[in-house]
C-alpha cells in the first residue's frame with residue numbers, strides 16, 4: 001500500500017502569453033523546475049504578438065499543481081487564464097442527463113405520449129393509484145435528497161456545492177443497479193420544511209435516499225418521513241454505511257480470529273454514520289463500543305445537549321472509560337472512524353491490542369493516512385476507491401434500492417440491513433479473504449444482485465413487499 005493520498009494527475013493550464021516578453025522556453029523551464037511534466041501543448045489562438053495555449057501538465061499531486069501555477073503567475077508577460085484538471089473537465093455541464101425511452105417520430109406517437117392519449121393513463125392512475133408503479137417512472141426511480149449540511153467530511157457547504165456528490169450517487173444508482181435517481185438539493189435546513197418538501201415530491205418516486213444531512217436533524221427528518229410516507233426512506237450515511245461497515249468487519253474478524261462479542265471497539269464521530277454503525281454492531285452482538293466525539297468519550301450519566309448522545313451513552317461504553325481518543329484507544333481491537341481527517345495518530349494505534357483493525361472511513365480524507373500505519377495495523381480500510389478495502393456505502397445503496405423497488409416495499413426493515421451486510425460479506429469467499437481483500441469491489445456484479453435478492457427476501461418475510469410474490473415464478477432468487 002505504498003502510496004500517498006495524492007495521486008498523479010494531469011492539469012490543463014490556459015495561458016495568454018505576450019510573445020515579446022516571455023518565450024515558451026521560459027515557460028517550459030518554470031513548469032519543469034516546479035515539478036511538473038509537460039504532456040501536451042494546444043494552441044488555442046494566436047496573433048503576431050500574443051498567443052493563447054492550453055498546456056497539459058502532469059503533476060504528482062495537488063500541491064505540485066499549485067506550485068506550478070504559482071510559478072507561472074510570477075512570470076512577466078504570462079497571464080494564467082484558467083486551470084482545470086480531468087476531474088473538473090468531467091464535471092462540465094454536470095454528470096447526468098434525462099433520456100426519453102421512446103422517440104416521438106410523428107403525430108401518432110405524439111398523441112400517445114402526450115395529449116390526448118396520455119389522459120387515459122392519467123385517469124387509470126387516478127382510479128387505481130397503485131398502478132403508478134407500472135405506468136410511471138415511480139417503478140425505477142428514487143430521489144437523492146440533501147440539504148448540503150454534511151457533505152462527505154466537508155461539512156455544511158450548502159445545497160449547490162452538494163450537487164456533484166448527489167449527481168455522482170445518481171450515476172452509481174443507474175450504472176450499478178439500473179435505478180434512475182434524481183439529485184435534489186434543498187435550500188433549507190429547517191426540519192419541518194425539509195420533511196414537508198420531501199412529502200410533497202414523494203408521489204413521483206418509489207423511494208427516498210436521504211444523503212449528507214447532518215446529525216441530529218437527520219434522525220428526526222428520517223423518522224417523520226418514515227411515518228408519513230408509503231415508500232421506503234433510507235438515510236444512506238446512517239444505514240448504508242452501517243451495512244457496509246458490518247460486512248467488512250465480519251470478514252476482518254475472520255482473518256484475525258476474534259469474535260465481535262469480545263472486541264473492544266472505539267468509534268470516532270458520533271454523528272449520522274457513527275450512530276447507525278453503533279446500532280448495527282450492537283444488533284450483531286458487539287458488547288463494548290466506546291463512542292468518541294470532539295469532546296472525548298461519551299459516558300453514561302453525563303447530560304449532553306445533543307439528546308441523541310444521551311441515548312447513545314446509555315447503550316455503549318459499559319466500563320465508563322473516559323478521556324480522549326488517546327486514552328480509550330488503549331487495548332482496543334477495532335477503530336472505526338466516521339469523523340474527519342487526522343483524528344487517529346500512529347501512537348494511538350501502537351497502544352491497541354494485537355492485530356489492530358482500522359476502518360478510517362471519513363471522506364475524502366480518512367482519519368489516518370494508511371501509509372503511516374501499514375507496518376503496525378493488521379487490516380486497514382478506508383472509504384476511498386484508490387486503496388484496497390473500500391468501506392463505502394456505494395456497496396449498499398444501489399442493490400438495496402433495486403430490491404426495494406422490485407418488490408415495491410413500503411419501508412426498509414432492520415432485517416433487510418442485516419441481510420444486506422451478510423450478502424456483501426459473502427461475496428468474498430473464504431479462499432479469497434485476506435488482509436487486502438475483506439470487502440468486494442464496487443465493480444463486482446455479484447454485490448448488487450446479492451444485496452437486491454437479500455432485500456427482496458427480507459421484504460417478503462417482513463410483510464412490507466407490496467408486489468404479489470413473484471419469486472417462485474421467475475426463479476430469479
Ligand SMILES: NC(=O)c1ccc[n+]([C@@H]2O[C@H](COP(=O)([O-])OP(=O)(O)OC[C@H]3O[C@@H](n4cnc5c(N)ncnc54)[C@H](O)[C@@H]3O)[C@@H](O)[C@H]2O)c1
Pocket residue numbers: 150151152153154212213214215236237238241268269270271272273274292293294295337338339340343361362363364382383384391392393394
Ligand atoms: N465511507 C463511507 O461510506 C461513509 C459513509 C458516511 C459517512 N462517511 C464519512 O464519515 C464522516 C461523518 O459523516 P456523517 O454523515 O456522520 O457526518 P455528521 O456531521 O453527521 O457527523 C460527524 C461527527 O463527527 C464528529 N467529528 C468531526 N470531527 C471530529 C474530530 N476531529 N474528532 C471527533 N469527532 C469529530 C462531529 O462532531 C460529528 O458528531 C464524513 O467524513 C463522511 O464522509 C463515510
Ligand SMILES: O=C(O)C[C@H](O)C(=O)O
Pocket residue numbers: 150151152153165212236237362363383392393394
Ligand atoms: O459519498 C461517499 O463517498 C460516502 C458517504 O456517503 C459520505 O458521505 O462520505
Ligand SMILES: [Mg+2]
Pocket residue numbers: 152211212236237
Ligand atoms: Mg454521504
